[in-house]
Every structure is written in C-alpha cells, then in structure tokens.
Amino acid sequence: MTKKKTILVVDDDASIRESFEKILKRTGYEVLTAENGEEALDIIRQQSVDLVLSDLRMPKMGGLKLLKASKTLSPEIEVILMTAFGDVDAAVEAMQDGAYHFIQKPLKRSVILMTIARALEKRTLVLENQSYRRLLKAEFHFGNIIGESLAMRSLIAKIQQVAPSGASILILGESGTGKEIIANALHTASSQADKPLIKVSCAALPETLMESELFGYEKGAFTGANVRKLGRFELANDGTIFLDEIGDMPTHLQVKLLRVLQEGEFERLGATKSVRVNVRLISATNKDLVEEVQEGRFRQDLFYRLNVITLEIPPLRNRREDILLLANHFLDKYNQKYNKSIQGVSREAISSLETHNWPGNVRELESAIEQAVILSQSNLINLTDLPETSRQDKITSQSSITIPLGSPMKKIEEQVISETLKMTKGNKELAAKLLGISSRTIYRKLN
Incomplete structure (x- = not known):
C-alpha cells in the first residue's frame, strides 16, 4: 500500500489553515499545520514532510526565510508559496531559492490541487533518480564488514539475501563483534536505504x-x-530502527514493542490517540534469548516476532584468519588519524595477534592497534607496542610434546596435530599455519 504524502500548511490565518486541511485530507493527503515559519521548521526537523504550502507574509518568520531553511534541512522537500499581494520581486527570489511555484490568492481549488500534484510528482522522480544512482554505484555496500574467512563470507551472503526483504532481523553476537556494522549494512542494502536509520x-x-x-x-x-x-x-x-542489546529491555516495554510489531501502532506517553508507524526492526543482543525466555526475563511471543531471521556473528577467536586483515584495516585508519606512516606489523606482533583469544573481539583488536600506532616509534608495529593483555596468551615455540619411542608415524602425526589444536583452542586454520600444512591435510590426518 502506497504511503500517503504529507503536506505541511503554514499560514497565520487559522481559517485558511483549516480550509486547506479539509480540502487536502479529502483529496487523500496527510496534513500538518503551523501558524508561522518557526513552528513549521520544528515540525520538519521532527518528521518527514513531502511538501510545504506556505503564506509569504507571516509574523516571526515569513515564507521566503522558511523556504531557505526548509531546503537546508531537507533539500528534496517541495515548497509552494502563496500571497495576496503582487510581490513580483519576492516571486523571482522564491523561484531562485528553489520554490516549486509561487501563486497568488485568492486560490482556485483545482489550480492549487494540480500544482500540489505536480510538485509531489517532481519530488518522487528526484528521489527515484537518487536511488537509481546509488544502485548504479553498487548493488550492496559492505565496505565496513571486513573478513575473508568462510564464516564471514557466509554471513555477508546471507545479509545480501535478507536485506531487501524488509523482515525483522535479530543479530546475535558477543560484545565487540560488530553488530552495529551489520545493522548498517542491512539498512544500506534495503529498499529503505534513503530513509532514516535510528539507533537505540x-x-x-x-x-x-x-x-x-x-x-x-x-x-x-x-x-x-x-x-x-x-x-x-x-x-x-x-x-x-536498530535496537541494540534488546535483551536488556524491561518486560513492561517488551509488551509495548510487541504491539508495534503486531499492529504498527503505539501511544506516546500522555496521549489518548495511537500513532501509526511503518518501521523495519533490526535488533541485536549478546544474551542467549532462549535462556532469557526460559528464565522469564524475556517474553516468548516477542522473541518469536524478533526471530524471523537470525544473523549470528562469529567471535574473532573463531575466525583468526581475518585478524591480520582487520589489523591492517585499523592500521590504515589510525595512521590517518594520528598522521603516522607505519607500514605494517612485525612477524612477532602478527603471531601475538593471531594467537590471542580476543575476549573483546574486533573492538578489542581495534583498541590494540590504535594503542600500537600511538606508541610505535618505527615503521612497523612491534610486539612491545601492543597492550600487554593481548600478549599474555601467546603460543610460544617452547611448547613440547612427549612421544614414546617406536610410535607409528600415523600416531605421531595425530598426536602432534591434536596437541597443536589444543594450543590454538581448536582453530584448525591457525594450527595448519603453525605446522606448515594445509587445513585440508589436518582434516585428512584426523579422519
């Protein structure tokens, strides 16, 4: 169903505002009213307006100033100015400043309705062309999602698949995994990309x-x-709307959120009338919502509404092959911020980064690289530049394995691989790298 266009009528004469409101509502438009330019700007700041129909001469702020301020706040908004006087100079100035039309009172109903329809048609074409130009540049924008691991490639493919659907999406992941970045990507790749993304x-x-x-x-x-x-x-x-850490929402508000998802409406505090909204919900949490439901801290019916599509972001320790890629991305970012020209990361520092367990995930890695860029006094990030916490669980070459004499080669290989996997906390890609073999060889040797 096509959303009704919203027209803001601005006039200091209450009878004129009421007359326009009745005519435009009968024609099928949503109508807002304001008695001066300042009040109109407050409305434009707070909600989406397609067209402003304004008197030229008003107290506090006249039509010309309102035109300029409206175009600053929302360049695509269409403005029609009205006057009871023959203001030729004002008409010329208004058209130069971007007004769609300048018409003189008294107004014929058919003329004003036709002018409004044409102005709104122009606005629709402008917005469609902007959307088309974005699509020409790239069908999807995932520049801020960094990762070449199988887990991240699978996640990106799923994002590309579900983003255009408009369905509610629940993002799961530990703190610091980048849930907000995923929400940004989902919105950018959706049909609502030119509409607001509000984060809470x-x-x-x-x-x-x-x-x-x-x-x-x-x-x-x-x-x-x-x-x-x-x-x-x-x-x-x-x-x-992106509701981050939705698992922390109080239960009484979960009821109100459920109503928004089911019926598309709610009441403001202190209101007696409902407000209707058409909003796509993306939510995220680092909690186990199934457990929260079982413990009575999260409503089961709301969980089902949120959990239409689930995207799970792997923790950084489970995609260690992305660590160097991410580190270099952050190195470029903080080189620019701090006016440095560090060229890379030393082998010893890379080894430390790839074997740290990263309880804070990507956020912790970014913080470590930022510190290293600030402290580094050479053209490489060295181990001593990294935070001490990211060096504490480094795998060293001192690790040893006891193998009985006379053990079959197959058993020796299995034991070496098994012990290496223990040291890398089960990460087969990293174990393969340490052993100098492929991850496929590990799978074959253990099966």
Whole structure:
C-alpha cells in the first residue's frame, strides 16, 4: 500500500489553515499545520514532510526565510508559496531559492490541487533518480564488514539475501563483534536505504527514560514535558530502527514493542490517540534469548516476532584468519588519524595477534592497534607496542610434546596435530599455519 504524502500548511490565518486541511485530507493527503515559519521548521526537523504550502507574509518568520531553511534541512522537500499581494520581486527570489511555484490568492481549488500534484510528482522522480544512482554505484555496500574467512563470507551472503526483504532481523553476537556494522549494512542494502536509520542502545538508556525515548511524549505528560517530543519509532517511520542489546529491555516495554510489531501502532506517553508507524526492526543482543525466555526475563511471543531471521556473528577467536586483515584495516585508519606512516606489523606482533583469544573481539583488536600506532616509534608495529593483555596468551615455540619411542608415524602425526589444536583452542586454520600444512591435510590426518 502506497504511503500517503504529507503536506505541511503554514499560514497565520487559522481559517485558511483549516480550509486547506479539509480540502487536502479529502483529496487523500496527510496534513500538518503551523501558524508561522518557526513552528513549521520544528515540525520538519521532527518528521518527514513531502511538501510545504506556505503564506509569504507571516509574523516571526515569513515564507521566503522558511523556504531557505526548509531546503537546508531537507533539500528534496517541495515548497509552494502563496500571497495576496503582487510581490513580483519576492516571486523571482522564491523561484531562485528553489520554490516549486509561487501563486497568488485568492486560490482556485483545482489550480492549487494540480500544482500540489505536480510538485509531489517532481519530488518522487528526484528521489527515484537518487536511488537509481546509488544502485548504479553498487548493488550492496559492505565496505565496513571486513573478513575473508568462510564464516564471514557466509554471513555477508546471507545479509545480501535478507536485506531487501524488509523482515525483522535479530543479530546475535558477543560484545565487540560488530553488530552495529551489520545493522548498517542491512539498512544500506534495503529498499529503505534513503530513509532514516535510528539507533537505540537499550543497555545505555536508564529504565525510567526508555519509554519516553522510544515512544515519545505529549506536552504535559509529566513534570518538565513542556513540548511534545517524538520518540525514536516515530523518527524512524518508513525507515529502520536498530535496537541494540534488546535483551536488556524491561518486560513492561517488551509488551509495548510487541504491539508495534503486531499492529504498527503505539501511544506516546500522555496521549489518548495511537500513532501509526511503518518501521523495519533490526535488533541485536549478546544474551542467549532462549535462556532469557526460559528464565522469564524475556517474553516468548516477542522473541518469536524478533526471530524471523537470525544473523549470528562469529567471535574473532573463531575466525583468526581475518585478524591480520582487520589489523591492517585499523592500521590504515589510525595512521590517518594520528598522521603516522607505519607500514605494517612485525612477524612477532602478527603471531601475538593471531594467537590471542580476543575476549573483546574486533573492538578489542581495534583498541590494540590504535594503542600500537600511538606508541610505535618505527615503521612497523612491534610486539612491545601492543597492550600487554593481548600478549599474555601467546603460543610460544617452547611448547613440547612427549612421544614414546617406536610410535607409528600415523600416531605421531595425530598426536602432534591434536596437541597443536589444543594450543590454538581448536582453530584448525591457525594450527595448519603453525605446522606448515594445509587445513585440508589436518582434516585428512584426523579422519
């Protein structure tokens, strides 16, 4: 179903605002009203507006200033100015500043409706061309997802498959694995890419503020609520909302979220009327939501709604072949930030990076490289430049294996491979690298 276009009527004459509101609503438009330019700009800042129909002469802020400010906030917005006076100079200035049309009162209903329809058609064509140009550049943008391991190639392929669907997506992964980057990629590759992506960290918001942040509030809803505030769901309308660490959401808000997913509506705090929204939900957590459901901390019905499609990000220790790739990516980033020209990572430092267990995952690796870039006094990152914590579980060549004399070669090979796998915490790719053989050989020798 095509979303109704939203028209903002701005006039200091209440009777004119009411007249336009009735006509435009009967024609099938969503209508917002404001009595001056300043009030209109507040509305444009808070929600999506397709077209502004404004009087030229108003107190506080007139139509020409509103035109310029509207185009600054939203370049694609169309503006039609109206006046009861023969302001030729103003008309010329308005057209130069990007107004779609400048018309003189009294207005014929058929003329104003035709002018609005044509202005909205122009806006639609502009937005479609912008979308087409993006598609010409690349069908998908995954530049910030770094990884050549089989696990990451599989993840990227799944993202490409599910991003255009519009379905709710649950991202699972330990802290620091890059869940927000995956959410960005999903939004960028979706049909809502030119719409807002609103991000909310459920873990960072105090429970007392979470409801008002997510769903907004009306003026007078509580002490200090001096103006209406739109919540994150309203700001994300027609786009995507990313709820990070959703496992930390209080149970009473889980009920309200479930209603949004089921019915597409909610009430602001202090409101009596529902607000309808069309939002794609991407959520993420480092918790085991199945366990949270079993323990009664997370609603089962909400879990099923969130879990339409699941993307699981592997921890860094399970994709060690990506570590050097990531390290070089961060090296380039922090060379630029700190005006350094470090050319690479020493062999000893690489060995330490590839054998560290990375409990903080990619975020910890990025922090380690940033520190190393700051401390390095040579053209290479050396082991001593890395944080001490990332050097503590380094595998050394001192590790030894006891093999009984006379053992068959097959048994010796199996024992060496098994002990190496223990040292690399089960990572076959790293074990193969340390032994100087292929990972395929490891599989063959152990089977």
